[in-house]
Amino acid sequence: MTTLHIEAEPGTIADTVLLPGDPLRARFLAGALLAAPHQINARRNMLGYTGQYNGQRVTILGGGMGIPSTAIYVTELARGFGVRTIIRVGTCGGIGDVAVGDVLLAQSGSTDSRFNRMQFGGHDLSACADFGLLQRAVQAGQAQGLSVRVANVFSTDCFYDGDPEILRLLHKHRICGIEMETAGLYGLAMREGFQALAILAVSDHLETGATMPAIEREQGLVRIAKLALASAIQ
Numbered sequence: 001m002t003t004l005h006i007e008a009e010p011g012t013i014a015d016t017v018l019l020p021g022d023p024l025r026a027r028f029l030a031g032a033l034l035a036a037p038h039q040i041n042a043r044r045n046m047l048g049y050t051g052q053y054n055g056q057r058v059t060i061l062g063g064g065m066g067i068p069s070t071a072i073y074v075t076e077l078a079r080g081f082g083v084r085t086i087i088r089v090g091t092c093g094g095i096g097d098v099a100v101g102d103v104l105l106a107q108s109g110s111t112d113s114r115f116n117r118m119q120f121g122g123h124d125l126s127a128c129a130d131f132g133l134l135q136r137a138v139q140a141g142q143a144q145g146l147s148v149r150v151a152n153v154f155s156t157d158c159f160y161d162g163d164p165e166i167l168r169l170l171h172k173h174r175i176c177g178i179e180m181e182t183a184g185l186y187g188l189a190m191r192e193g194f195q196a197l198a199i200l201a202v203s204d205h206l207e208t209g210a211t212m213p214a215i216e217r218e219q220g221l222v223r224i225a226k227l228a229l230a231s232a233i234q
């Protein structure tokens with residue numbers, strides 16, 4: 001069936017979905033990596049494509065910014081289309097000894113969002129990656145000669161004007177990446193029973209001010225998408 005936000009026809013979404021935040025990144029990655037990609041969604045311009053990668057069907061769909069947007073797409077992918085594996089292919093801010101361009105494999109997602117608490121009786125959920133995906137991403141990263149780092153990240157609802165103490169707190173807890181979706185994705189994966197991982201390129205450094213150009217955020221993430229595909233497809 002189609003869902004409220006995904007107009008894809010039944011059977012046109014693969015079991016494995018790469019989920020960048022930016023729909024234009026989804027379009028770029030599909031063109032760069034998939035054989036015979038065809039568009040499966042444009043509702044609200046949240047572009048999505050299904051094609052073949054190494055002989056297997058893969059879908060790449062934008063998820064938007066923040067947990068609420070991501071959760072809409074992820075919930076519909078899991079419940080409406082039976083998707084079994086979702087890998088976020090995103091960017092994050094770096095804290096501490098990470099550099100712009102580094103690749104973080106998020107093993108956990110802490111958050112200031114109430115999204116998981118609302119589903120978990122007000123308790124704190126340990127929102128974690130799927131271990132098998134994480135392990136394969138580490139191995140694939142090493143095989144591809146990438147400098148990958150297993151990391152704990154923080155998903156915030158406030159891109160601007162969040163907790164003024166957040167940098168100190170993230171340092172104190174050895175959290176080296178900040179973005180806006182991973183904790184929600186991992187909570188949903190635990191509840192809905194699919195596998196999830198977030199692979200994040202450090203796009204800017206919160207302390208040094210170093211940044212990745214906007215065009216590279218849109219088009220420069222092919223290497224982490226390849227890492228995601230190597231982790232998901234065996």
Ligand SMILES: O=P(O)(O)O[C@H]1O[C@H](CO)[C@@H](O)[C@H]1O
Nearest residue numbers: 021022065066090091179180
């Ligand atoms: O590059 P994406 O995947 O969108 O991820 C990061 O970029 C957006 C903010 O600019 C947020 O969605 C954040 O999580």
Ligand SMILES: O=c1cc[nH]c(=O)[nH]1
Nearest residue numbers: 091092093178179180
């Ligand atoms: O959410 C994000 C993404 C990149 N950089 C940040 O500081 N925050």
